[in-house]
Amino acid sequence: MYVVTAAEMAEIDRMASRDYFVPSIVLMENAGLRVTESIRRYFGGRVAGKRVLIFAGKGNNGGDGLVVARHLHNEGAEVKVFLLARPEDLRGDPRTNLEIYQKMGGKIFPILEQSHLQRADISLLYADLVVDAIFGTGFKGAALGLTGEVIKLINNAGKPIVAVDLPSGLDADTGQVHGPCIKATWTVTFALPKRGLVLEPGATLAGELEVVDIGIPRRLIESRNLRLRLLTPAWCREQLKPRDPSSHKGNFGHVLVVGGSQGMVGAVALAALGALRAGAGLVTAAVPRSLQDVLAAKTTEVMTRGLPEMPGGVLSREALPYILELLEKCTVLAIGPGLSRDKTTVSLVLELLPQVRCPVVIDADALNALAEDRKYLREAEKEAVLTPHPGEMARLIETTTAQVQADRLGVATRAAQDWRVTVVLKGARTIIASPSGEAFINPTGNPGMATAGSGDVLTGVVAGLIAQGLPVPVAAALGAYIHGAAGDYAARTQGQQGLVAGDLLNYLPRVFRKLEARTEKTCLGKGLPL
Numbered sequence: 001m002y003v004v005t006a007a008e009m010a011e012i013d014r015m016a017s018r019d020y021f022v023p024s025i026v027l028m029e030n031a032g033l034r035v036t037e038s039i040r041r042y043f044g045g046r047v048a049g050k051r052v053l054i055f056a057g058k059g060n061n062g063g064d065g066l067v068v069a070r071h072l073h074n075e076g077a078e079v080k081v082f083l084l085a086r087p088e089d090l091r092g093d094p095r096t097n098l099e100i101y102q103k104m105g106g107k108i109f110p111i112l113e114q115s116h117l118q119r120a121d122i123s124l125l126y127a128d129l130v131v132d133a134i135f136g137t138g139f140k141g142a143a144l145g146l147t148g149e150v151i152k153l154i155n156n157a158g159k160p161i162v163a164v165d166l167p168s169g170l171d172a173d174t175g176q177v178h179g180p181c182i183k184a185t186w187t188v189t190f191a192l193p194k195r196g197l198v199l200e201p202g203a204t205l206a207g208e209l210e211v212v213d214i215g216i217p218r219r220l221i222e223s224r225n226l227r228l229r230l231l232t233p234a235w236c237r238e239q240l241k242p243r244d245p246s247s248h249k250g251n252f253g254h255v256l257v258v259g260g261s262q263g264m265v266g267a268v269a270l271a272a273l274g275a276l277r278a279g280a281g282l283v284t285a286a287v288p289r290s291l292q293d294v295l296a297a298k299t300t301e302v303m304t305r306g307l308p309e310m311p312g313g314v315l316s317r318e319a320l321p322y323i324l325e326l327l328e329k330c331t332v333l334a335i336g337p338g339l340s341r342d343k344t345t346v347s348l349v350l351e352l353l354p355q356v357r358c359p360v361v362i363d364a365d366a367l368n369a370l371a372e373d374r375k376y377l378r379e380a381e382k383e384a385v386l387t388p389h390p391g392e393m394a395r396l397i398e399t400t401t402a403q404v405q406a407d408r409l410g411v412a413t414r415a416a417q418d419w420r421v422t423v424v425l426k427g428a429r430t431i432i433a434s435p436s437g438e439a440f441i442n443p444t445g446n447p448g449m450a451t452a453g454s455g456d457v458l459t460g461v462v463a464g465l466i467a468q469g470l471p472v473p474v475a476a477a478l479g480a481y482i483h484g485a486a487g488d489y490a491a492r493t494q495g496q497q498g499l500v501a502g503d504l505l506n507y508l509p510r511v512f513r514k515l516e517a518r519t520e521k522t523c524l525g526k527g528l529p530l
């Protein structure tokens, strides 16, 4: 499902009218009808007698709200429209809908000064539902003054809120807020999700996200060459091919995991088992020799190799020829989990990577090694996936974690194109950016996954999917979705607090089964319908 900026959406709206002759008031009517349908479902099919407050701004978002007011009023709901503008300030489609609504006897209450807030506050006490139609994609900056007061009043009323297109006060392009913002119970957004609805904190402020069709021609949307998509179960299902009955494990690839150091064996075990749980045919884990037995004891199905090490149990430069020899039999390399940032290991990584001929997943301390010398990133021809969390990303591009988090999409897409790699920028709403300029936003996952080792599992899952022949960017996106969905499944079953990385391994098979079950249900923002 494509995700758009406010400008892209406005251009699509404009072209719908200009090039496809769809009158804008028809789009507005469809938008208002879809919101009305959603509200009717919310009330179990009947709106008669329900007390609904509609807060309308002066633009087209407010226009949508007036369409909703008209239909609810017509169906016997008790509707009050609080208009944050003077009627004479409304123009065009919103003005038309205001006049129709008033002609039908609909009630309008202006909110133009502080004293008007009183009536709104009292009405909120008795309301069954609030409709937020103050701002949509035309919003800029921060809601100050009276508007900000109204948004806070609505949020503090403790009533269910449905946001029209976007929660008012949200930046449609970044998902950031710079002032008061509606915290919606659910959001009905038109045609395509806006970026701000699928990036935090916007994704949380939007509540449950419903994307509705308002009659924008599909051919118009497809002609726009949009580059950003929200991962959905439907897309994931398309990437997973059923297994040929005559398959053998060689068909599903061989992953080599290189990592580990004294005290950090578990990371390698999690990555190796993650690759197996993702369906790889064979997995070999290569660790400093003194750790090999421990690892073998922890991972029955994983083949293990001991490598030359330094005192203290970190890989030495002598490990290089052994790794290159192992790679001759492998489909994909995953390097980094538990490696340590020892300078010997750093130089091993920097010497090894340019010689790797197969796809490679670079995580954790291997990323930290690249932060010491970006030559490989800048120059080497490679098929690589980098899986940094925001801190590792900040080190790689020599900035701060806060700056990475302020523009996750921009940071990931620029890095992917500069380095010609796939970048998986982890965190809430992981971004997957490919060298081609395409990018995905992953809606699955939860804070329960902010626990040691969950990134190691992701490394393994991505490598396991590459081993089975998926294109590198597809394996990275699919892996992120499935990994997060396993986390969601685990959190639903046993809560977030007690979730540990090993739990993800147990839930991965159930996520694959759900996807294979082909139950056609697209669930936005909350991952798989588990």
Ligand SMILES: NC(=O)C1=CN([C@@H]2O[C@H](COP(=O)(O)OP(=O)(O)OC[C@H]3O[C@@H](n4cnc5c(N)ncnc54)[C@H](O)[C@@H]3O)[C@@H](O)[C@H]2O)[C@@H](O)CC1
Pocket: 010, 013, 014, 024, 027, 028, 031, 057, 058, 059, 060, 061, 062, 063, 064, 134, 135, 136, 137, 138, 139, 140, 141, 142, 143, 144, 147, 164, 165, 166, 190, 214
């Ligand atoms: N054909 C179309 O263009 C359609 C547009 N639709 C609706 O139209 C919305 C976009 O409408 P508009 O572009 O008119 O703008 P909005 O209705 O989102 O915003 C209303 C007005 O608020 C003002 N404003 C912006 N930032 C402000 C701030 N910080 N403080 C105070 N005032 C501020 C602006 O002057 C803006 O015109 C969409 O979100 C959607 O709800 C839908 O009806 C679908 C059809």
Ligand SMILES: Nc1ncnc2c1ncn2[C@@H]1O[C@H](COP(=O)(O)OP(=O)(O)O)[C@@H](O)[C@H]1O
Pocket: 364, 389, 426, 427, 428, 429, 430, 444, 445, 446, 447, 448, 449, 450, 451, 452, 453, 454, 455, 456, 457, 458, 483, 484
């Ligand atoms: N708040 C969150 N919401 C969703 N996913 C999260 C959240 N916090 C962490 N995660 C996921 O958990 C994993 C954490 O990875 P990482 O930070 O590398 O952990 P580690 O390095 O301990 O393995 C990533 O896949 C990340 O997307």
Ligand SMILES: [K+]
Pocket: 061, 132, 133, 134, 135, 136, 163, 164, 165, 166, 167, 168
């Ligand atoms: K709104």
